[in-house]
Amino acid sequence: MTLPRLAVTAGEPAGVGPELIAQLAATPLAADLVAITDRDLLVRAAARCDLRITLADDDGSPREQRTPGSLRVRHVPLGAEEIPGRPDPRNADHVLATLTEAANGCTAGRYAAVVTAPLQKAAINEAGIRFSGHTEFFAEHAHANVVMMLASPELRVALATTHLPLGAVPAAITRTSLERTLRILHAELRGKFDIAAPRIAVLGLNPHAGESGHLGREELDTIIPLLDRLRAEGMMLIGPLPADTAFVPAQRARYDAVLAMYHDQALPVLKSEAFDRTVNLTLGLPFIRTSVDHGTALDLAGTGRADPSSLIAAANMALELVARRGTHLSSSPWGEERGEGPILRKTP
Template sequence: MAYSESPLPLVLTMGEPAGIGPDVTLSAWMARYDRSLPAFYCLADPNLLKARAARLGLAVPIEIVSAADATRVFAHALPVVPLESKAFAEPGQPERSAAIGVIEAIARSVGDVRAGLASAIVTNPINKKVLVDAGFQHPGHTEFLGMLSAAWSGTAARPIMMLAGPGLRAVPATIHVPIAAVPGLLTEQLILHTARTVDQEMRRRFGIANPRIAVAGLNPHAGEGGVMGTEDDAVLRPAVARLRQEGIDAVGPLAPDTMFHPVARARYDVALCMYHDQALIPAKTIAFAETVNVTLGLPFVRTSPDHGTAFDIAGTGQADFSSLAAALRLADELARNEAGYVAEHAAARHMA
């Protein structure tokens, strides 16, 4: 078989049914051999996928399965584990009634990983407004998964977003907040927590033994000695010094306008940025179609394509599935790396 075989499949959530999630899911399955994709099953409304395949003229056989049968079925059909809720919408026409199914898919994906039915979670894009209008009380996927993680582990989780592409890994310390709120949210404790989590996950899931973390400044020229803002000297420099005392290879704060060109990126493994766009703009500029959203700080691997619902092209055949393919491959890689890391450290403890 041309696709990467794994003992457990990945679980892929349906995402917003009126968006391009169904389109890229169907296309990814059709390209499973060309893109060397791991086996996955989709938590979705089967009728949605059948209707979208017919609209796009894609000959994708869809087979309703249990998660345990997904890997066996994957070679000849797209395995779909049906939702209890109806989640159907015409392309480009979001339906508030479908929000329950979207939320159900996310929650069930976490349950499947916890039950040992899937190795990792890949989520298709959601539309936050549709979910909020239906009573969803979380800013997005990341925060909802953090709540589900806390319910799983019994401890509070503070999930962290990473944008991972072939030329850059970038982490925003603050995510879905207004830009005016960022300076007040940046504390030494937040930077320490974020960097420690990044360091741990780079070792555990990315297989990098000594990760190098470049901390971006908040202000132009990283404040230039307080002339352009005091946060870099008051918050970021002490945090970096503390991290280095702990043995974490962190540098900064660096001038944000000079840390994303190729020579600068070669000096670090991940950029720790201060706000959403500071991380996402360079990541999407460098490799938009291949960049993957990874959630760090969870007891399971979760990735997502780094694009939105794209209502304007849903159902037209124009959607590019490259980011979803990259998210599937990366989820499989991270899950395998983590399994190896856990086994290696368990063996070391046994030897000791």
């Protein structure tokens, strides 16, 4: 058996991404890891982590095993040599080129999935390029409607809106947009996570889910009518639930995933209890994309002390999804039967 080829993008060159990739390469993960970034950047990152890694140019040939510490590279040159902790807008084109190569490679079948390290959105925007995030970039590239989900072995949270100012959220939540999001989420819970009849908890937008209209009418005018219509089609939808009580243990047993109305409504709960085991993935793409659940950690960049747990979890989830796509695995910490945590498969 050949190993699945995972494209791994390094994100912001001045952040912790390159160091996390060096640490990922040092694990016995049973994947053909292809780092899409600048070769010399990886060499410097490995040195900062006091790691020895072996780099080889990616020729696309199949690989049956990988020695820990080995890494293939699809070289994309930097615009300017990185200074850890100090993002440089001159590297914006480099970052976008790595994402484009990853997306094109997945579409063409060169990679089984893409795993992304964190990037610095501000540095790209400061270069004069409008950019709101990985999720939106891949959606536009694939001409797809997508949903952002963050998942730990204990909890899955999807978002009705992503990187929007809070004041823009209410107008962005329409029956059309919510229906599209719920249909994607429902289909991907069935297809990617092998949940035959997904139970989805839908949060209200307002405190106390609107308090029967006394704290806002979005629930009455938009959310409830849509949920009722989709329930009539057979979807198992719970809510709208008040966000302040939706995550207590007694409630969690009732659902397989949560749909939150905006970014900070639910993600603090998830990250506070499973920060090093949470994975960001994009639902609705024609390829598999997973990512870390944290930012560039500029204060840690260059120290070699950044924790690679989330990137390792993201790579493991990518492998799980690749395997399930072909064999529909029934037992997985990411599926209905939840385990102890991410699995590191040993190289044969």
